[in-house]
């Protein structure tokens with residue numbers, strides 16, 4: 582009963598702070614055949630991204646891990662007239678994202694790059710520095726993406742990483758269900774994001790965990 586009440590209340594708040602458009606509905610419909618629990622951010626998490634972007638008037642954004650472009654649509658809305666580069670490795674996911682992005686009619690430009698972000702990110706370095714980097718892809722790649730983001734972000738820019746609780750295992754002495762490399766790299770990522778000489782940062786305990794760092 583309490584769970585049902587909490588669910589209704591979250592939905593009520595999501596509708597106030599991050600009301601989905603028909604584009605978000607399309608993304609959710611298209612992602613269904615390949616969707617696994619927690620793969621896409623929630624509207625509540627989107628409201629945090631939107632808040633962070635709009636309160637800093639960010640315009641140049643990068644997203645690593647696009648899936649069905651659900652989070653891309655939120656970022657594109659928040660940068661309002663800016664440009665988003667989003668990266669997706671999986672061909673099937675990139676095809677879905679392409680359909681969703683083609684139907685998108687908002688004011689920002691969304692560039693979808695199909696390929697492994699570990700190599701493909703180099704293709705946009707000539708456009709650096711960026712304002713905002715959202716990391717939501719392969720967990721063992723987070724620290725590598727952090728290094729890229731730190732280098733290609735302007736002072737005052739922001740890095741946000743999703744899933745930083747690593748399914749609840751990031752704080753364990755050794756991983757139980759995730760791989761050693763996922764555990765090691767996610768810890769390196771969080772520890773680097775917590776460096777107070779370089780960043781003003783925080784952790785938000787959403788279901789998946791959101792780590793946020795603003796570059797000094």
Ligand SMILES: C[S@@+](CC[C@H](N)C(=O)[O-])C[C@H]1O[C@@H](n2cnc3c(N)ncnc32)[C@H](O)[C@@H]1O
Nearest residue numbers: 621622646648651652669670671697698718719
């Ligand atoms: C959690 S989903 C992204 C969800 C999306 N950000 C959202 O909230 O709507 C992670 C995506 O990252 C993609 N991915 C995994 N490894 C990648 C890599 N090396 N380069 C680019 N994308 C990758 C996966 O195929 C998957 O679609």
